[in-house]
Amino acid sequence: MTPPETRTDFTRALYLDLLRRTLTGAVAEDNDxxxxxxxxxxxxxxxxxxxxxxxxxxxxxxxxxxxKKPYDPESRANGRDWPARADSMIGLKRMENIQHCVETVVREEVPGDLIETGVWRGGATIFMRGILKSYDDTSRTVWVADSFQGLPPPDPARFPADAGDKLHTMRGLAVGVDQVKHNFERYGLLDDQVKFLVGWFKDTLASAPIEKLAVMRLDGDMYESTVQAIEPLYPKLQHGGFCIVDDYGSHASQAGRAVDEYRAMHGITDEIVDIDGFGAYWRKSA
Structure with a gap:
């Protein structure tokens, strides 16, 4: 007989694999x-x-x-394409990284909530909630932080690294909060452990009622959005927690620069680990 704990682990692994592949559109080979x-x-x-x-x-x-466009499994794994219908565009490797980080803090009992800043359709935060549910972890909140109206126009006077940025013109990046909530509902994962922070990061994150963080995931693309997220949140990240930067490599002169400058200013020397050439992360040491 298979021990009950082994069956539980196997069932959890199947659920999270299916959830990850569904959220990224890999199951449907979504590339229309x-x-x-x-x-x-x-x-x-x-x-x-x-x-x-x-x-x-x-x-x-x-x-x-x-x-119809040909589906490329490698592009979907590395998040190099943009699925038309899926709830996340970050690809399978960055989803696997989320799973690794969240499972680690759950198993090692690192205290704190989970947050993503910049959620698009909510896929990464839906996955975070799914992981917690699969472990029957009722102690943590998943914070879903976004303007829910796309990215801000660049402010080159204050943030020269963002000069000429055009992301605010891409209306496809603006997804309303009601739609994101509905996406959580479709997976049966909208409950009291999911909290929404609606507005520009400069207006919401510093005053958010977050005491401790175990996993923080920054997906703001721009220098401004990244620095306005890391400054109020990183001091709340607990030792043994993870800081993930979705666009550390893909927007190296903006998000990447903001992270590098913040780390240098605060003497952070924990190793930055590449995920897929775009995303990167590190674990906060003692």
């Missing part, structure tokens, strides 16, 4: 390009802008216009 969808909103290309407009008109009449 939908006219009027997230990929085209705010695109600088005139051709894409026209296609987006046509798609939006079709949507009003209950139609969806899409064309």
């Amino acid at each position: 390009s939908i006219l009027g969808g997230a990929r085209d909103g705010g695109a600088p290309s005139r051709r894409k802008a026209v296609a987006h407009g046509i798609g939006r008109v079709a949507n009003r009449f209950g139609f969806e216009l899409a064309y």
Whole structure:
């Protein structure tokens, strides 16, 4: 007979693997390009802008216009594509990193909540809640922090690293809080252990009622969004906790620079570990 704890571990592993692959669109091999969808909103290309407009008109009449694109498992693993319908675009390797970090703090009883700053459709935070539920951990809150209206226009006078940034024009990055809550509900994971911080990071994070953090995941892309998240949150990260930066490598001159400067200013020497060339993380030492 298989011991009950072994069966529990096996069932948990199956659930989390399926949840991870569903959230990233890997199960559905989701790689359609939908006219009027997230990929085209705010695109600088005139051709894409026209296609987006046509798609939006079709949507009003209950139609969806899409064309099929080949699915590339390697791109999805590394988060190099942008799934049309999935709830996360970070790819499987960065999802596996979230699982490693959350499972570690649960098993080693590192105290504190979990947070992601910059959530898009909520996929990473949905996964965090799913991991906690699979371990029957009722002591932690998952904080879902976002403007829920996309990224801010750059402020080069205060943050020169963001000069010329165009992310605020990409309307596909703006997902409303009601939609994100609905996404949690679809997975049966919206409950009292999920809390939303709605607004710009400069207005919400410093005053958020968070006492301790075990895992903090920053996904702000820009220098401004990253520094305004790490400054109020990192002092709350407990020894043995994890700091994950989704775009440390992909936005090295912005998010990466903000992190490097913060670490240098505060004498943080814990090793930064690459995840997939885009994301990176480190564990806070004593």
